[in-house]
Amino acid sequence: MGTILSVKDLRVSYGAIKAVKGISFDISEGEIVTLIGANGAGKSTTLNTIAGLLKPESGEVKFKGESLIGIKPHKIVSMGIALCPEGRRVFTQMSVEENLEMGGYTRSDAENQETMERVYERFPRLKERMGQSAGTMSGGEQQMLAMGRALMSRPQLLMLDEPSMGLAPILVQEIFDIVKELNEQGTTILLVEQNASMALSIADRGYVLETGTITKTGTGQELLHDDDVRKAYLGG
Numbered sequence: 001m002g003t004i005l006s007v008k009d010l011r012v013s014y015g016a017i018k019a020v021k022g023i024s025f026d027i028s029e030g031e032i033v034t035l036i037g038a039n040g041a042g043k044s045t046t047l048n049t050i051a052g053l054l055k056p057e058s059g060e061v062k063f064k065g066e067s068l069i070g071i072k073p074h075k076i077v078s079m080g081i082a083l084c085p086e087g088r089r090v091f092t093q094m095s096v097e098e099n100l101e102m103g104g105y106t107r108s109d110a111e112n113q114e115t116m117e118r119v120y121e122r123f124p125r126l127k128e129r130m131g132q133s134a135g136t137m138s139g140g141e142q143q144m145l146a147m148g149r150a151l152m153s154r155p156q157l158l159m160l161d162e163p164s165m166g167l168a169p170i171l172v173q174e175i176f177d178i179v180k181e182l183n184e185q186g187t188t189i190l191l192v193e194q195n196a197s198m199a200l201s202i203a204d205r206g207y208v209l210e211t212g213t214i215t216k217t218g219t220g221q222e223l224l225h226d227d228d229v230r231k232a233y234l235g236g
C-alpha cells in the first residue's frame, strides 16, 4: 500500500532549544509505526508538529501527498489525522459525551451520532458514564475517553502520544489491544511510547529517536531484539 505520511528533514525548535534536528520517516497505509525514545527525545514535538500545533523551522510533512506545513490544526483533523495527546488532556469540566462531541467538531451531527455509537461499543465504560464530568474519571477511563474523542473525527491516521502513561499493567495491555484492533479495522497508527517493549511488540516498524535525531530503524521485531535498543530502552 502507498505512503500515507512522509516526514522529510524536519527541524523544530523552541527558541534556542533544538528539539527535532532533521528527522525523516514515513508511514504506509495500514501500518502501526512507533517512535520510541527517552524523555526529551523529541517524540511529542514531532507529533504536535504533524498535527499543526507547532511550526517547524524547516522540512516537509506530507499526508497523502499534500503538504501539511502552514495548515491549521482543525483543517489537518478534517484531512484525516487525529492526535490523542500526552497526558490525555480531556476537557475536565465537560461530560464524557460533551468531550466526544468536541472530537467530532469537523463532522456532521448525523455522522457523530453514528461514530459515538461505535465508540461506546468499543469503550462500554464511557457509555455507562456518559454524563459524568471527565475530570472525575480514573486515569484509565480518561485515556479511553481521549482515544474515543480522537476517533470521533474518523481519522485515517491516529497519532497516540504515550497512551500507556501512568496506567496499571492490565490497563496498558487493554489499551494496546485496542490500538491493535483499531489498526486491524483499517486505521493507520503512529504511536509514541516510552514503554518500548509494548510498542515494539505491536508495531510493524519503529524508529528510535535520541535527542532529536533518528538513530535506528527496523521492524518492531528487529528492534525488540536489537542489543542497543534492549540496553537503552528495554532494561537489558
Ligand code: ATP
Residues within 6 Å of the ligand: 014, 017, 018, 019, 037, 038, 039, 040, 041, 042, 043, 044, 045, 046, 086, 194
Ligand atoms: P517525553 O517522553 O518526556 O514527553 P519527548 O520525547 O516527547 O519526551 P519533547 O516533549 O518533544 O520530548 O521535548 C523535546 C525537547 O524539547 C526537550 O528537551 C524539551 O525540554 C524541549 N521542549 C519541549 N517543549 C518545550 C517548550 N514548550 N519550550 C521549550 N522547550 C521545550
